[in-house]
Amino acid sequence: MTAETSTALTVPKTELHIHIEGALEPELTFACAERNGVTLPYAGVEELRGRYEFSDLQSFLDLYYTGMNVLHRAEDFTALADSYLTRAAAQGVRHAEIFFDPQAHTTRGVTLETVLDGLEASLSTSEERFGISTALIACFLRDRGSAEASRMLDELLEHRQRIIGIGLDSAELGHPPGDFAEVFSRARRAGLRLVAHAGEEGPADYVWQALDVLGVDRIDHGVRAVDDPELVKRLARDRVPLTVCPLSNVRLRGVDELGQHPLPRLVEAGVVTTINSDDPSYFGGYVGDNLRAIERELGFGEDALREFARNSVAAAFLGAERRERLLTEIGSG
Numbered sequence: 001m002t003a004e005t006s007t008a009l010t011v012p013k014t015e016l017h018i019h020i021e022g023a024l025e026p027e028l029t030f031a032c033a034e035r036n037g038v039t040l041p042y043a044g045v046e047e048l049r050g051r052y053e054f055s056d057l058q059s060f061l062d063l064y065y066t067g068m069n070v071l072h073r074a075e076d077f078t079a080l081a082d083s084y085l086t087r088a089a090a091q092g093v094r095h096a097e098i099f100f101d102p103q104a105h106t107t108r109g110v111t112l113e114t115v116l117d118g119l120e121a122s123l124s125t126s127e128e129r130f131g132i133s134t135a136l137i138a139c140f141l142r143d144r145g146s147a148e149a150s151r152m153l154d155e156l157l158e159h160r161q162r163i164i165g166i167g168l169d170s171a172e173l174g175h176p177p178g179d180f181a182e183v184f185s186r187a188r189r190a191g192l193r194l195v196a197h198a199g200e201e202g203p204a205d206y207v208w209q210a211l212d213v214l215g216v217d218r219i220d221h222g223v224r225a226v227d228d229p230e231l232v233k234r235l236a237r238d239r240v241p242l243t244v245c246p247l248s249n250v251r252l253r254g255v256d257e258l259g260q261h262p263l264p265r266l267v268e269a270g271v272v273t274t275i276n277s278d279d280p281s282y283f284g285g286y287v288g289d290n291l292r293a294i295e296r297e298l299g300f301g302e303d304a305l306r307e308f309a310r311n312s313v314a315a316a317f318l319g320a321e322r323r324e325r326l327l328t329e330i331g332s333g
């Protein structure tokens with residue numbers, strides 16, 4: 001099967017774990033730097049791409065936060081979202097729930113309005129232009145603590161209708177989900193959907209906390225759950241979806257190589273798993289590339305790829321009509 005006809009790329013799917021700032025391709029980094037008068041410490045796009053060698057989550061985050069310093073104006077965020085949608089559409093994405101990191105912008109003087117206006121200028125017409133329905137999830141930077149997250153939630157609630165949910169990301173170790181109980185409980189009362197990164201680098205206990213203290217609807221990553229058989233049983237029993245990002249786990253050295261990824265064990269145990277790109281510009285591929293990689297390295301066949309696509313639709317915060325439509329398209333595709 002050629003790349004163009006591969007089920008991994010063509011099957012209709014949703015993407016539920018994509019950081020829009022992690023879709024910043026080096027070409028756009030340089031274009032934004034030029035129009036905003038930012039001097040980059042790299043000679044060109046190839047030198048920047050050459051820095052994409054990571055030893056752990058923190059080594060990636062250092063480059064990720066530096067890279068987004070070129071985003072100043074609303075039009076930069078619009079171009080970023082358009083760039084993601086163009087690439088996602090080419091890989092069969094039909095719905096995307098897109099993370100953004102408000103604090104990573106407000107703390108350097110870019111207002112929440114600028115970020116939201118810029119993203120919405122692209123996303124409000126994503127369905128007409130790309131066939132992709134979209135929604136935004138605002139993530140708190142867990143390493144900046146719960147007091148700052150709480151203040152950011154106050155600001156986000158002034159824009160309640162512009163987001164569907166909140167998440168928790170950035171440096172995981174030493175920043176357990178339980179620290180954010182109060183923030184998540186307020187967000188729940190405001191009717192927001194709840195997700196959290198847990199069990200990427202952190203222990204299975206952080207996944208328990210995300211479930212039992214925060215009460216999340218989905219777990220982002222969650223792969224370290226395999227260390228705790230009781231937790232795997234709980235995830236399977238309650239059908240809590242995991243948004244797994246295979247290429248990310250390899251690039252950030254969560255696993256030595258893709259062939260050793262815990263995904264097959266989670267699937268075997270009946271856990272609802274979805275496949276996602278995380279930070280596609282930095283980790284070597286968009287969601288279809290992730291599906292192709294697990295097809296090649298983990299032996300998942302066409303039926304399994306369709307099942308991941310069905311899971312991605314079932315786990316999305318979609319209305320019944322669009323969900324049924326996408327499931328039908330997968331079935332016949």
Ligand code: HPA
Nearest residue numbers: 019169170171197278279
């Ligand atoms: O993979 C990730 N993990 C945690 N925080 C992040 N922020 C962007 N990508 C990531």
Ligand SMILES: [Zn+2]
Nearest residue numbers: 019169197278
């Ligand atoms: Zn992530």
